[in-house]
Amino acid sequence: MHHERIAILDYGSQYTRLITRRLRELGAFGLVYGPNATAEEIGGADLRGVILSGGPNSVLEDGAPGVDPRIFELGVPVLGVCYGLQLMSRDFGGQIHRAAKREYGKATIEVTDADSVLFQGMNSEQVVWMSHGDHVEEAPEGFKTVARTHGVPVAAMEDRARRRFGIQFHPEVTHTVHGNALLLNFLHVCSMKLDWNAGHFIEQKIESIRKQVGNGTVVLGLSGGVDSSVAALLLHKAIGDRLTCVFVDTGLMRKDEMKHVQEAFAPFDLKVKWVDASELFLKELHGVSDPEQKRKIIGRLFVETFEKEAKATNAKFLGQGTLYPDVIESSGIGGAVLVKSHHNVGGLPERMNMQLVEPLRELFKDEVRRAGLALGLPEDMVWRHPFPGPGLAVRIPGPISADRVKILQNADDIFIEELKLSGWYKLSSQAFAVLLPVQTVGIMGDERTYENMCAIRAVTSEDFMTADWARLPHELLEKVAQRIVNEVKGINRVVFDITSKPPATIEYE
Incomplete structure (x- = not known):
């Protein structure tokens, strides 16, 4: 049907x-x-x-x-x-x-x-x-x-x-x-029945997933973002434990990310392989500062790690959280539909001879959120801001080190916590901290310090093609800056980025 x-x-x-x-x-x-x-x-x-x-x-x-x-x-x-x-x-x-x-x-x-x-x-x-x-x-x-x-x-x-x-x-x-x-x-x-909604979509999708997968098995890369989470829950509802999710902790995720995702999925009884590959990633990235180089290393390691886990499941299908805008994005005149490359796990389906299952292919972002709520995904997972594939690596301009990642995780965690408490998290489309490769003089107690500078960025955007900086209240900015400088060892100055896109991009690299 x-x-x-x-x-x-x-x-x-x-x-x-x-x-x-x-x-x-x-x-x-x-x-x-x-x-x-x-x-x-x-x-x-x-x-x-x-x-x-x-x-x-x-x-x-x-x-x-x-x-x-x-x-x-x-x-x-x-x-x-x-x-x-x-x-x-x-x-x-x-x-x-x-x-x-x-x-x-x-x-x-x-x-x-x-x-x-x-x-x-x-x-x-x-x-x-x-x-x-x-x-x-x-x-x-x-x-x-x-x-x-x-x-x-x-x-x-x-x-x-x-x-x-x-x-x-x-x-x-x-x-x-x-x-x-x-x-x-x-x-x-057109005598159209006007019944298109999240509940209806879920029922129908379960039916079409069962039809496509038959008695096969599916493997899916779970990132903790709303798209992969909703795709995972839909597949799980359709085929139960014939779905295996793979969560790869690259060591470049938000603070305690793996723990948070584990807690969010605890009630659903999904089969998840939790892979902590942070040492591997940080070792290969140590001292690398060229942004392209970072992306290449992370992409390659991710595919290798994921492929190893996926092979072990013998799955015939690869699940992905591709959305409708990604599908339309490049359809343009001529009618060829291409999906933006960053959405695919780097050519994996061809490499491993797997077929794609994309349960969210017809949905817009807000419809995915509605489906997530209908499937019982926790509210804070549903309203999560997008997080870049290469993770914090693109928010640490200059050389990467385990130390710098930790400093940034702590600063970012404080910023997001304060945004949520103030209600500004939902009002912004994306927000994060960046660890700048700049050191400045400061005074802590009676001592002069020579520490890192941290930039915080919050933007509002409809489609992420363009974005405007979020007009965060001064009191909130003050509180975030005070907390970061006091609580995060290694940062002694906080600046707020007020550049829109264009001319700037949202991320720093």
Whole structure:
């Protein structure tokens, strides 16, 4: 049993991912496909409707991406948004006006047909968000124009008999005041059951995991992050002790990380191999200061350690916590879906001849969190900030030593503890301490000290593509600085990083 779905063809609009989000917020499962997707690829008993997204091209250019005409024969409703509307108009014989300049921003549309399906139950005038060059001058045969703006004669059109609809604005953007209501009207035409939620997803996922794995076994690298934790619990629910998790302590994790993860998973009775490889990692990294070099050593050691443990389980499948944004990230125009490389355990599946099981592949981060709570994962695991693969190594610019790692772990621990106590941990997307390779003079008691400087960083971000520094209260900063300097031997000065991304990156290396 597959979940009913809406297929969204991505013509390169920056808002395509938003359409998926809006549909899911409304309880409908949407999946993104490349612009060259064929009727065979998107069809199926579970398909309820198709949305053709916006895009930067002009449909009148040579080589502009098109749509497989057989998609219109699949018998499900189709909604064209901006570029999608123009494609339908072009292919069905409407008149398209080549624009001299782009129209971008808010516009007021006037609904001209009281019986319109898309605008059912809405005011005849509403504010929408436009972003287009060309527009449709005259709707194709069989279509009725149901809305217009001052400069655009066809702002929306409908062919009710064949359930084909087109709009020249973006319903998924918040500036379009009744965008959700419009999408909801379209979903009703698709007779979509609006039941997409965490509970439903879990039931269905368990079924599809059992189908994929059969009576095989799965091995998964458990990192303590929310993605791998939720993936582990889902797999465990589906196949019980045929799942083995491997937790590798690289010695570059947060303070007492292994202990915390053990406590969090104690109630679930998962089969976990706890591997303390910290000596190995710290020995090979000793004195290495080049960031690329650090990453290479850590990557290689991690794969070797994990591979040794995974081989011993004889598992045929490798579980991974890949999320939907990682899958979409590079799908772009052309429709090839590539997953960002850092998510895979360095080419392991090929090396070990294993198949991938990715139970979270269709979820956004907030949906993963909801699934985690529904599976009983402790709240503080669910709301954990992301932590980089190479761990604290990228937060110690300059040479690595066991000593410096310990100093940083202690400072970071104090910072995170104070953030949690003050409520600012949940308000920031990522926060951490960095041990700078700078020593400065200080006074402790009556003595002059010459110790390390520590930077603390906290950022807020929607998608981690851009980030802004978190406006932490002065009292909180003061308390963190005092505690770190007093309690962490080796640090005598604390600075707060107020650089946004761009121009800076979030991490230091």
